[in-house]
Amino acid sequence: MMRNMSTIPFLFLMSLIARSEAVRYFSHRCPDNTTFTPAEVYESDPDSFQHNLRQLLQFLSSNATRTDTVFYTATAGRNSTEKAYGMFLCRGDVSTNVCKECVAEAIMEAPQRCPDGKEVIIWYDECMVRYSNETLLFSMNSSLEAGVLDNVVNETGQSRYGQVVATSLHELTTETANNSKHFATKEAKVKGSNETVYSLAQCTPDLSATDCKLCLANATEEALYMCELACPGARMVYPSCNVWYNNTLFYAINWTHAQHPPTPEALPPGRKKHSSVTIIVVVSVVIALLVVSLVLVALGYCLPGRRERKKNDEALQQENGKQQDMRTAESLQFDLGTLETATNKFSEDNKLGEGGFGAVFKGMLINGQEIAVKRLSKSSGQGVQEFKNEVVLVAKLQHRNLVRLLGFCLEGEETLLVYEYVPNKSLDYFLFENKKREQLDWLSRTMIIGGIARGILYLHEDSRLRVIHRDLKASNILLDSNMNPKISDFGMARMFGVDDQTEGNTKRIVGTYGYMAPEYAMEGLYSVKSDVFSFGVLLLEIITGRRNFLGFHRTNCKPTLIGYAWQLWNETKALELMDPLLKDSCIPNEFLRYIHIGLLCVQEDANNRPTMSSVVLMLKSETISFSKPEKPAFFTGGYVDHHDQVRPQDCSGNGLTISIDVPR
Numbered sequence: 001m002m003r004n005m006s007t008i009p010f011l012f013l014m015s016l017i018a019r020s021e022a023v024r025y026f027s028h029r030c031p032d033n034t035t036f037t038p039a040e041v042y043e044s045d046p047d048s049f050q051h052n053l054r055q056l057l058q059f060l061s062s063n064a065t066r067t068d069t070v071f072y073t074a075t076a077g078r079n080s081t082e083k084a085y086g087m088f089l090c091r092g093d094v095s096t097n098v099c100k101e102c103v104a105e106a107i108m109e110a111p112q113r114c115p116d117g118k119e120v121i122i123w124y125d126e127c128m129v130r131y132s133n134e135t136l137l138f139s140m141n142s143s144l145e146a147g148v149l150d151n152v153v154n155e156t157g158q159s160r161y162g163q164v165v166a167t168s169l170h171e172l173t174t175e176t177a178n179n180s181k182h183f184a185t186k187e188a189k190v191k192g193s194n195e196t197v198y199s200l201a202q203c204t205p206d207l208s209a210t211d212c213k214l215c216l217a218n219a220t221e222e223a224l225y226m227c228e229l230a231c232p233g234a235r236m237v238y239p240s241c242n243v244w245y246n247n248t249l250f251y252a253i254n255w256t257h258a259q260h261p262p263t264p265e266a267l268p269p270g271r272k273k274h275s276s277v278t279i280i281v282v283v284s285v286v287i288a289l290l291v292v293s294l295v296l297v298a299l300g301y302c303l304p305g306r307r308e309r310k311k312n313d314e315a316l317q318q319e320n321g322k323q324q325d326m327r328t329a330e331s332l333q334f335d336l337g338t339l340e341t342a343t344n345k346f347s348e349d350n351k352l353g354e355g356g357f358g359a360v361f362k363g364m365l366i367n368g369q370e371i372a373v374k375r376l377s378k379s380s381g382q383g384v385q386e387f388k389n390e391v392v393l394v395a396k397l398q399h400r401n402l403v404r405l406l407g408f409c410l411e412g413e414e415t416l417l418v419y420e421y422v423p424n425k426s427l428d429y430f431l432f433e434n435k436k437r438e439q440l441d442w443l444s445r446t447m448i449i450g451g452i453a454r455g456i457l458y459l460h461e462d463s464r465l466r467v468i469h470r471d472l473k474a475s476n477i478l479l480d481s482n483m484n485p486k487i488s489d490f491g492m493a494r495m496f497g498v499d500d501q502t503e504g505n506t507k508r509i510v511g512t513y514g515y516m517a518p519e520y521a522m523e524g525l526y527s528v529k530s531d532v533f534s535f536g537v538l539l540l541e542i543i544t545g546r547r548n549f550l551g552f553h554r555t556n557c558k559p560t561l562i563g564y565a566w567q568l569w570n571e572t573k574a575l576e577l578m579d580p581l582l583k584d585s586c587i588p589n590e591f592l593r594y595i596h597i598g599l600l601c602v603q604e605d606a607n608n609r610p611t612m613s614s615v616v617l618m619l620k621s622e623t624i625s626f627s628k629p630e631k632p633a634f635f636t637g638g639y640v641d642h643h644d645q646v647r648p649q650d651c652s653g654n655g656l657t658i659s660i661d662v663p664r
Contacts, residue, residue: 023102027146027237028122030114049118049133052077052084056131057107060088064103069096070181071205073137086131089204092183093252094126102127123237130239140211140464141239143398147222148235161197161232164190165245168199169220172243176201177213185251195232199245207240210464215241217462218399221454332395332407336414339363339373346375352425362421371406372422376415391417394490397463401455403478403488419488423481426488427542428474437545437579442586444483445542449594450619451485452477456535457612459487460528466496468526472534473515474541494526514548514560518633519606529606532615533633536601540565543594545579562602562632565595569629593622599629 059074066072070090077083088106090099106122106129114120121130121144130136168188176184182203189196201219203212220243223236233246244250342363343350352360352372363371394405409416427448430436440448452472459467471492478486517533519525537548540561548561559567568574574595575588582591597618603609608630610618618624 023105024125026123026125028113029144030117030120047082049082049084052082056084056086060086061104061107064088064100070099084131085136087136088127088129090127092181092202098126103129121239137206140207140215144239146237160192161190161195164188164197166224168197169243172199172201173213173216173220176203176216177209182212195247197245198249200251201243203241214462216243219243334407334409334418336409336411339409339416342371343373370421372419374417399455399458401451401486403486422478422486424479424483426475427477427479431474431545432547438581442582448485449539449542453612453616453619455487456531457616460612468494468528469531470494470526471512472531472538473512474538518604527606529609532601532609532612536598539598544577566599566632569595569599596626599632602632603630604633
């Protein structure tokens with residue numbers, strides 16, 4: 001039995017007893033949707049995930065001792081349907097000794113924090129260890145995250161410090177993505193003060209430069225948003241990348257050679273050595289290591305040869321290249337029985353609403369997680385193709401202002417999508433009813449507008465594929481418990497590849513009257529500027545509390561909301577558009593700025609509309625000068641003015657998603 005101590009070399013174990021306090025736990029994630037039975041007897045079932053996981057962790061721990069190895073991937077269970085895939089990544093500036101110590105501790109800690117998890121990730125300051133029953137390589141993952149910030153507000157030179165932080169992180173994003181090691185650090189002085197911004201960024205080396213840059217851009221946005229540039233340090237970690245900044249040095253300056261870990265003086269505030277803590281930590285580690293070593297000896301699993309590990313790695317890379325998308329879709333699949341139980345067999349009492357796609361039901365999984373299940377109507381004109389489009393598309397999208405797809409079901413005659421449950425329904429539920437609209441003050445509305453803009457910007461420029469939503473409207477903006485907006489319903493979306501294509505055309509016009517750009521409604525031409533038009537309509541609706549009606553159908557009604565806004569703007573009476581409920585919370589000049597932005601977005605000529613990146617910048621800055629808007633599209637038509645009591649029956653509404661075949 002003692003011969004099996006070779007699974008973790010004895011000298012390696014003993015070296016950990018004398019370890020320093022350089023290794024620090026940060027966070028972990030173990031989603032409860034993928035689990036195995038801890039009582040599974042792996043000795044009698046060599047194909048079990050638990051058996052393969054134990055082999056995998058051994059592969060990782062043994063390879064962490066190799067010189068200059070900061071990133072390693074492994075697979076266990078070559079002939080098994082329950083393969084285990086794993087990787088470790090050490091911070092690019094730490095020494096080999098610190099790397100191996102960190103990986104060893106993470107490998108021991110992860111199964112304790114997630115004892116029955118098939119998908120687990122654990123972060124330390126110095127390393128990250130991740131394992132799963134799905135392949136991990138060559139796929140950017142930002143679905144699991146953890147963040148932390150300093151709570152001490154940086155009052156002195158806050159604006160200057162924040163500007164340096166934002167500039168440093170954005171520059172670091174490009175530098176890291178273009179670096180062959182996908183690791184970079186940056187030091188920047190704050191003018192007019194003694195402060196310095198120290199920042200660090202890293203991606204897993206398997207990512208392409210494009211995916212690395214995208215991942216870091218998301219992490220940077222979250223870090224800056226989390227702190228709002230008002231604190232001296234923040235950190236955001238994803239499975240595929242991480243960013244970190246502080247006003248105190250926390251990384252090794254000579255990280256290119258990385259012979260020594262950072263000194264205690266170079267660590268963030270509150271993280272210096274304390275001898276008593278060190279003693280406790282060392283004693284705890286010794287006890288834990290002895291227990292773990294005895295358990296491993298009793299379990300008695302063996303170290304496969306170098307040749308088998310090489311075959312496993314080659315098989316893993318081959319599978320990632322050919323089957324990654326299919327495997328991801330399969331892992332999201334729910335069975336019908338689970339969803340029927342969750343929704344009480346799609347009870348009317350659980351019905352949240354109904355749209356062009358079909359009915360939506362609230363449900364609760366057996367683990368207590370609330371979900372929203374979208375049930376494709378059997379008579380829906382959109383059909384299975386739109387369903388497949390939405391599944392493939394949304395599964396690739398990860399952003400805090402997009403509704404998160406949890407899974408899907410294709411069984412019998414049922415076609416279902418499973419989303420995160422967003423408790424506050426949709427924006428139109430609040431916006432077009434006086435009592436509910438009282439809950440939306442000016443700050444709430446500007447936050448909603450900003451969130452929608454960032455979500456669209458992600459779709460247009462920052463996601464892995466360029467996405468044109470084509471059906472942006474108030475009913476497709478869901479609000480979470482904090483009234484943060486989440487764009488939903490991608491059944492009509494179109495996506496382009498990584499090339500420079502930004503527009504397309506179709507004979508089948510889909511979308512919603514009142515939100516469609518003129519070139520799309522009339523000619524079937526759609527582009528990122530089509531979504532900009534829809535956003536402009538949304539913006540005007542949100543700040544005025546009025547609906548925009550069928551802009552390209554001339555009626556006997558007054559001008560559209562777009563036309564009315566343009567008319568009052570030219571007469572310098574745009575403040576008359578303000579929702580009366582906002583008079584106590586809205587600054588007039590800020591309202592006029594938003595009207596100006598909305599009018600620029602709904603210009604008739606798509607070339608005259610700004611991009612979403614420009615829109616996001618205009619929403620944030622009060623000093624940018626705007627171009628003068630021209631006469632917008634759909635000047636006439638009709639809109640619902642709740643404040644003037646225009647009868648809705650006088651004009652057609654925009655509540656239905658439409659699908660029209662237009663002869664060309």
